[in-house]
Amino acid sequence: MHIKSTKCNRFCLVASVTNQEVFGRPDTQASFESLFRSFDPEVQFQYFKSFRRVRISFSDALAAAEARLRLHKSSFNGREMRLYFAQSVHIGSPRLEPPKPDKQFLISPPASPPVGWKQSPDPTPVINYDLLCAISKLGPGEKYELHTATPTTPSVVVHVCEDHDDSSHDDSDHDDKPRPARPKIIQTRRPDYTNE
Template sequence: MQQPRDRARPDEATVDVHFAALPDALIACRVAEPVFADPRVKESFEALFRSFDGAASFQFFKSFRRVRINFQDTVAAAEARVRLHKSDFNGKELRLYFAQTLHIGSPRLEPPKPDKQFLISPPASPPVGWEQAQDATPVINYDLLCAISKLGPGEKYELHAGTPTTPSVVVHVCESEQDSSGGEEDEARPRPRIIQTRRPEYAGPAQH
């Protein structure tokens, strides 16, 4: 574990950070373009590091102009870094850095805590302390029902008087079915019959 240079204050939260003490890989930065395009230059580049470890493997990242060199042991990686760092290769200075492995807290990727799992629809399980809400009792305005019951067909009852800025609220009682239909004469009148459209005769396939 690498110790920080400055001691943390007592009131500050500390984070458990672990570094690999002896890395077994190097990162080559600002690698020349021919290393990615010319097979001969690429072979020469790999030969530099295989002189320290014959089983070294390489990962080329052309977009970033970087190459990761993986060694079998940390001693070979350290020796290659000491001897080849800032050396000249294909007319450019070669820069090598150790590939540090950083772990915060735990070296494993832990799943998130299910603190807000109840937000998933449908929820996997209700949160702690959650209770089913009871439906409220409907509000019945008995005064309104009493006033309407005293009204006759066609009469109205004003709930709220209108103001210059708001309209009035008035309840109208529907007329009886007999009054709205026009009396007994309308009941005796026969209802019109709906005549369906006749289907055309089928003439059959045309003869050629």
């Protein structure tokens, strides 16, 4: 079971700094660091410019608490500086656990289905009789308007292609003429059997 717990780190402070000069100018950084070195000479700083945060690590928890008490909501170069104790988040197990085995039969089916599983019946196919009727009325060379035009949209028209044979003739002539005979497929003769 993964339990998320948050602990307060008594040796670390996080400073929320709105003054961007702390991250770019060495003289401003030196004056910022001197505020905290008065509480602990071994203090260490980590600057996170994109987050506008500075992590301040103390060697003594009492020095960190005193620095927060005196410098929280104080002014630095005309801007307010806020200090918070850093928090570390611990989530249950140190390694990644596999997911719980519920509904994994959909990914890799087991030898037998799970308890209570029933096969769903196939739905009845939907037949659109209006569409079938419209298709049956279409003939070669005719067009059918699917969507009428509006002031903001064009119309959608389906044009049915005509049958183009080698010779051009009417449908009435086509019914009278005999169809060409299909070519006969000649079966390949089996070789004679020789018993050697």
